[in-house]
Amino acid sequence: MPLLWRRPLLPALLVLLAAAIFLADTITNLEIAVAVFYVAIVLIAVRYLDRRGVAMVAAACMALTVLSFFLTRAGSVPAGVINCAISLVAIAVTAYLALRTATAEATAREAQAQLAHITRVTMLGELTASIAHELNQPLAAIVLNGNAAQRWLAGGNRDEAGKAAERIVRDAERASELIKRLRGLTRKVAGKAVWLDVNQTIVETLPLVQNEAGRNHAALRTELARDLPRIQVDPVQVQQVILNLILNALEAVKDERVRDVTVQTSLGKPGEVVIAVRDSGRGLKGVQLDHVFDAFYTTRPDGMGMGLAISRSIVESHGGRIWAEPTVPHGAIFRFSLPSGRTGLRQPDR
Known part of the structure; x- marks a missing residue:
């Protein structure tokens, strides 16, 4: 998607450029x-x-070409007819080929969006235990506080009953927010860019993988930089990238003696926010770094090789970049950057 400030200027720019060409012609x-x-x-x-x-x-440009031919007095008319015909053909052919290319690109982006959606749903299927555990916590708390409120009311203690009711509302909102996030991850809708707090998104994402981390006996930590600028992105897609990198990191450490996974945020280059996932796993030995983000490239016997490829396409569609590096003495770190203060998301053509 182009920068928003360009949109209102586009018609004026095209009119001025067409007027200049018409006058010169x-x-x-x-x-x-x-x-x-x-x-x-x-x-x-x-x-x-x-x-x-x-x-x-294109039709307006062709009309201006013909009009200019009739208004021009200087020069050879036969040569003018030939040049006019050449210009008309060039405009028509350019418009046709450009539209064909734009249609093909839009189709490719739509297919990419569908594949990302399928991968996201598959990922959530793998996290069923974590999601159920995270949802059961507020539901169990609601039941406990509801029973407590009934007892306090039966005993005539309205103050304690009121506090229990407040806790019920808080836990209900917590469960509602989790369901809302899950619905957002499973729905297949066109990407919408919003202003996002990266640190808050990471905090909201971690509960979805806490059970997976516990199952692998891994320590999941965060190192979040303060005062990061907000970024304008599609939150569902960015959360998908974060989830994918964390799940890959948990997979990498599951057979190691030290099982640490750390999610980090920091400032990168000017106007850039960097999110990183570091693990203490087996590292990147034997991995071709030039191909690690290619489709169907995987080092896991049961891997599809699509997670990192989709992550790269998502990051790049937001105007960012993603890369991987080995860490010392072992492990790996996957980083991706996103530009702040701009809209990088490209939408499929409609």
Whole structure:
């Protein structure tokens, strides 16, 4: 998606550029095919407008080309006819090919979004035990506090009953928030960028993998930098990347003597927030770092090799980057960066 501030300026930019080309084409000789530069306007329109908008822009450029031909007085008319025809063909062919390319890219992005959704649902299926455990905690607390409130009311102690009711509301909201996050992860909807607190997202994500960490007897820690700028991203997609990296790290340490997984946040380059997942596992020996994020590349016998590939596509669609490095004396760290203060998310064309 382009930067939001460019959207209102786009029509004015296209009109000014078309006016400049029209003026130059009209005052120059017919032998000079200035109208060919309308191709640039069509290419700009393809980047920012839908199919109908591009078609309208291309038609307007062709109309201006013909109008300029009739208004131009200087030069050879036969040469002008040829140049006019060439310009019209160039505009039409450019619009056609550009629209074909844009359609193919939109189809690829839609297929990528569907694959990401399938991977996300599969991931949540693997976390069923963790999700059930996390949801059972507030539900059990609601039952206990409900029973306690009944006893306090029966005893005439309204103050304690009121406190129990407050705890019930708090635990109900906690369960509701968990269900809301899970619904967001399972729903297949177009990505929507919002201003996100990265640290808060990590805190909300960890409960989903706590049971998995306990099952692997791994210590799951956080090192979150303070005063990080908010980033404008699709929260569901970013949470999917974080979940995937944590699950990979837990898998990497499950057979090790030391089983530590640390989620870190920090400032990267100016205007950049970095999220990292470090593990004390077997490291990256035998792993081809140039291919670790390629589709179907995996070192696990039961792995599909899609998690990291989808993570890379998500990060790059937000204008960020993702990379992996070995750590000393052992283990690995996977980092990804996201730009702050901008919208990097590309939406499928509609």
